[in-house]
Amino acid sequence: MTLLADLLTTVFDRRDRFSWRSKAGDRPLPDLAADLVAAEGEVTGLTIAQQLLAGYRLADDDTKLAFFRHLAEAMTISPAAIRAALAAYEEGQSKASYRAYMEASEPPRQELIRRLNRVPGATRALVGMRTDLLRLGGDDDALQALDLDFRHLFASWFNRGFLVLRPISWESPAHILEKIIAYEAVHAINSWDDLRDRLEPADRRCFAFFHPAMPDEPLIFVEVALTQGVPGAIHDVLTDKRPRLFPEDADTAVFYSISNCQQGLAGISFGNSLIKQVAADLAHEWPGLKTFVTLSPIPGLVRWLGSTGTSPARGEALRVQAAHYLLQAKRPDGQPLDPVARFHLGNGARILHLHADADLSQKGMAQSGGAMVNYLYDFDSVTQNHERYAAKREIAASSEIRGLAAAAEKAEKASDKSAKSATPAKATDDKTNA
């Protein structure tokens, strides 16, 4: 234990000393970048890296963008060099020729980023750098290519095997909790009292993934309610008027909010294993928990209805619309239009229930007309569901959902017949995608 407790202390100390004292020099960032990639010794390298990071921290957006352009243009791959190295390698496949190829094939900016990362606390700074890049880069091809290098390295560093799942509770450090408040993306946390209501009661749980090099920055977190039965409305979950449960009396764990925290880690997936691991841990701790289910928004429903010239209905009719949307509305690649559906179905979950009047908040009404959905994580079928979805885009759904979708198709056909000509292309599309 000591070990990693020490780790943290060390990391904090170093970062602090660094952040307070290190002074950026007055040399331009591109010069520092060139020097850092050229540096022979670790000593010199660390000094330059600290200057660069300090300089970057002080830089304005124009300077940052200029720095990114430099990385994108002056520190990219050299096709001629690669071809030469490749030719030499093919002539004589030796350790030396392979090493030469490896060096040539990689843009120097990757080595730059790795060397920057040697500075204690730099990982966080580099994630921030990519956040800037995504914000400033726009559609620029060269900057997007640069982003691929960041992402490539981050995917390696934030490898699932390096992440640590840990519970977030009312006993967690305040500087972590203020980030939970800030990063909650689904159902906003409005105050510290609100946060306490999500964390302190015995029938509430929260878990986050962390990376050891950013120990005070959650990467993604999930909020869980322990309940009796599957809830059908977010208000029933969030209200402080609800009866409190002893965890040992709960039979269901409801994942009612999942939030990514780091924009600079966009595209690097952590959520896949989060739910499964949390479910496994909860099942181990509370053997009475039998059902693991989400209570999820349907963020694209109203937008999609709009695209088909429809408005959200109420009650049963809304559920029919939602089932149709979840099962039939697809992207060109055959996956569902709805991003939340893609996430859970890709994870091997099954669509279990649909609820109208389930999220009456302004955001909930605007996105989905108030509808919400439960995705079920059933340990016995999650791998099979996942594989069918991955291979054939088959969507696992309960008979309830299938029935609602069938009603939607029936209604649509009836409407087609009566109207003869309404949105035929769309209908065809939908069938093709199904």
Added chain:
Amino acid sequence: MTLLADLLTTVFDRRDRFSWRSKAGDRPLPDLAADLVAAEGEVTGLTIAQQLLAGYRLADDDTKLAFFRHLAEAMTISPAAIRAALAAYEEGQSKASYRAYMEASEPPRQELIRRLNRVPGATRALVGMRTDLLRLGGDDDALQALDLDFRHLFASWFNRGFLVLRPISWESPAHILEKIIAYEAVHAINSWDDLRDRLEPADRRCFAFFHPAMPDEPLIFVEVALTQGVPGAIHDVLTDKRPRLFPEDADTAVFYSISNCQQGLAGISFGNSLIKQVAADLAHEWPGLKTFVTLSPIPGLVRWLGSTGTSPARGEALRVQAAHYLLQAKRPDGQPLDPVARFHLGNGARILHLHADADLSQKGMAQSGGAMVNYLYDFDSVTQNHERYAAKREIAASSEIRGLAAAAEKAEKASDKSAKSATPAKATDDKTNA
């Protein structure tokens, strides 16, 4: 603190569950490797990765070697594909074409290793895999190229910024301490009592680097004695008959043993910053410490003397020989022949004192005729020393050492004159290198 304490627990739990329960299937490792690289979803991928690691653990050397050959030959780069991607990239430099190039330019085995690393506890298994590869690979070019890929990924994962320095003491966990006993490479630790003598007294310190994904495996460690004055013999440091110091009465920190622990991390340097960081931490804790110095072996001295047809002398004459060796005996690249000298000089240390009769152990007599050397880490000159060494191979040495080396050259010239013909080419070389 909690956070990383939790980390560890989690990591241990997962590894244990994994190590006990996961069963290798009966499929050949190469098939699993192919499937893993091809796997779409994380769920499937994790299962295959666990099977592969479990299968590897159970494999004999022949099976392992066959697996390495498969990685080396079937999962290497495809020059044709790289050229095609490169051409496409040059035609249209887009995000998509750059991404296609990135994928083509990297051998699939790198992605394989990254995916294996997603399994909790896998980092350690992968380090073990490389240990096997170095042992079994020999001079085979393709296997050495494969090793470069391991090393490339490990250098990224074991980046200095991810490492954690922590003290090792008699209060450290026994399963860590038994590794200190096992890995001590300079002055053997013969028993737990011996270990206690190195750790428990108030004038002894030990520090190690750890990686969060291998929290119970030290990567490198250094043993330190707090003394009054610079010691000239290892026996004075190690004897339990010595007077014990209160740390606040010490003026000198002596780094008397540095050991690398992980063969599978060969070539990935941690030591550079270890001494400097330990020195900084000690200086902060005990402001009375003014001198930071090693007491180091001279492992190549006798061998080199032999190569010049000489035997180690005794007393002052041995010191003259050693000074000559350290300052003049060079590799073709201009660096000193002596590996320990290369390490400390490359770090920015200065050669301070030479001692005869300093290590009378069998090993010490065999390697250096009993001579030892102090390298001084002087904060004010370490960067300058390092840079001069890196740029011009200039060796920083005290006037004592310079004097001894001058005596050696004088003697040599005298000997040259008298003998007229002794090893003239070598002498020239030496001068050139100096």
Added chain:
Amino acid sequence: MTLLADLLTTVFDRRDRFSWRSKAGDRPLPDLAADLVAAEGEVTGLTIAQQLLAGYRLADDDTKLAFFRHLAEAMTISPAAIRAALAAYEEGQSKASYRAYMEASEPPRQELIRRLNRVPGATRALVGMRTDLLRLGGDDDALQALDLDFRHLFASWFNRGFLVLRPISWESPAHILEKIIAYEAVHAINSWDDLRDRLEPADRRCFAFFHPAMPDEPLIFVEVALTQGVPGAIHDVLTDKRPRLFPEDADTAVFYSISNCQQGLAGISFGNSLIKQVAADLAHEWPGLKTFVTLSPIPGLVRWLGSTGTSPARGEALRVQAAHYLLQAKRPDGQPLDPVARFHLGNGARILHLHADADLSQKGMAQSGGAMVNYLYDFDSVTQNHERYAAKREIAASSEIRGLAAAAEKAEKASDKSAKSATPAKATDDKTNA
């Protein structure tokens, strides 16, 4: 480390399990108390103790008071039994007769409280019990005697050697921090943002004493500002407009707020060593800190002025009044009237500076007309000051303070002369007390 981390977990688990599950039976508290004191085995005892604590938790004030009366009257000492045991002891001073005396001399309620304390988590419940007793007991002699037994045991359990000093920071657990907000008694903390301002800046520190059996309950805490020079107004300390200091640039540590947290521990002193220990720790961490000083309220000034028929003046005149009050206004036992002065002078501090317009809050104006005072903790003289104060009630004060007080006496004499007859009794009193 592990050890006490584990401790906590264990303690929490047990308490939780206990608090959720244990059911108070339906037997009256006095019956349970009698059974507990009579219980032979630990097993039976623990069960009864849990029932009693659970029953107490559910009890209303009348039931609690009845329970206290029972303890006060039925479980008190028996003079006859004590005399008998004493006589037997005098006849034959043996282990057995001494043991019999010990048992007789102690009221059974002490053993009751000790046995209750065997239940995990009970210490906190017992502190709560005494809080109730102090609230409900009033001037009742028997209940006050009962309170002495609680206090006697608590003084032993909350022995200084068992307490642990630990820093409170913005990285502390939220459930601890909410108690800091709640318990701050000097300068109210109005929100979590306000709290962050007191904890997060690098020039702010906070420390609390904890007891291992109540690990989430601070006992007393002190807030510290690191400054350049001694501040003369609380606003300068608390304002978020102040320039932020690097701790290494500070020369002064200002203890600007000390709050006791547990009413149930009234009369058990922790503060004496708190300031000295915090000062020692800060001096070790930041060698640049040379001055350790409070910025303290003068809570009794206006009240005392009122008792002399005076109102608080402004500016210099207020300082004169305050100096007079601090140096001359005494209790019958010769100690200063002002409780804060008693605390710091008893600790060995010296009165350093007096400031008018130093606390313009409503509370500050009402208590002291806005005056505040610095008490200086000078390591070299603190023991001497303390001993002189303890032995002879001598008050250590700077020449500034002595000068102000002299001005006050002069003015008073002048006023006496001019008025001839004004408040002569009071003047006499003052002299008597001085």
Added chain:
Amino acid sequence: MTLLADLLTTVFDRRDRFSWRSKAGDRPLPDLAADLVAAEGEVTGLTIAQQLLAGYRLADDDTKLAFFRHLAEAMTISPAAIRAALAAYEEGQSKASYRAYMEASEPPRQELIRRLNRVPGATRALVGMRTDLLRLGGDDDALQALDLDFRHLFASWFNRGFLVLRPISWESPAHILEKIIAYEAVHAINSWDDLRDRLEPADRRCFAFFHPAMPDEPLIFVEVALTQGVPGAIHDVLTDKRPRLFPEDADTAVFYSISNCQQGLAGISFGNSLIKQVAADLAHEWPGLKTFVTLSPIPGLVRWLGSTGTSPARGEALRVQAAHYLLQAKRPDGQPLDPVARFHLGNGARILHLHADADLSQKGMAQSGGAMVNYLYDFDSVTQNHERYAAKREIAASSEIRGLAAAAEKAEKASDKSAKSATPAKATDDKTNA
């Protein structure tokens, strides 16, 4: 968590600083004791207490004994003062008169010990002081009375509610583990390798109670083997040739060794709750564990047989002897002669099985002719067993044991008949005691 991790650090730091630096003065211990009890302020008190503890540490046995005599004679109760206080209390039962009684009734040495305990780290020193007292005190009545005061305070401080149960494993700190080796009292641990065999395998567990003020000193520990079925010989448990179990495959937890660690805490019972709490924790962690049982020595068997003029038999006959001994051989107070039996039966355990040839070590043969016994902890009956034993000295035993004991009585009667006159008094005695 942080909290108590910090606690420890603090405690260690303080102790170290104290132990290295504080200097005993040259004043005699009794003078320091008098001053300490008289000291008014905490500051002065702490200084004196440190001097006394340092002086004691340096003292030889004669000095220590003289100090104990001083405590025993000069700092004991004053019957006259107690009577006076008692009379005053009876005249007017007020807070003041009760307080005066409390002070008079307690020997000043109790306050002395409490004040010594204010020094950080002193608890351990005081436990060592009592160890000395028990060693040096002999049968002296006054010193035994002094010991009762130590014991009274220790019983309050080492209250069950303050203790912490924590696992001991191969990952525990070495300085704790060396104490496990030292304190193991039942089946000796001969080396660190031997220790590793007891701690590292997945089917081995060890737990100890700790006190927060002595965090590196186990108070009592128990070693547990997870097995399939109840083992009948210690060799089967300890051999490293045994098949290793996965904990999830075990159905039985065997408590095969319980050792008290601190002689200075003699007479203060921790073991009662240890087994039950460990059993509860194991049952929670490994739901497959159904049977909780000891494999215990019968330390008094051979001695008792000797007292009846018998020698230990072999095989079945030895089991008959042992059953007779455990069920029939009693102390005057009606409890079993065998101390281990008293411990477990008093705890509510039941005698389950008897085994011959179960401990063939020299010690085992000498104590019990190689016999061992299983005591069963059955959660459903442990309270009932405990109460029957406490109230009526009824011994819970399986029918197997009852059958063996009946065979013994039968044989005895037969022998009585045949011999007519052999040990009739004894037989009567036994019946009386049963």
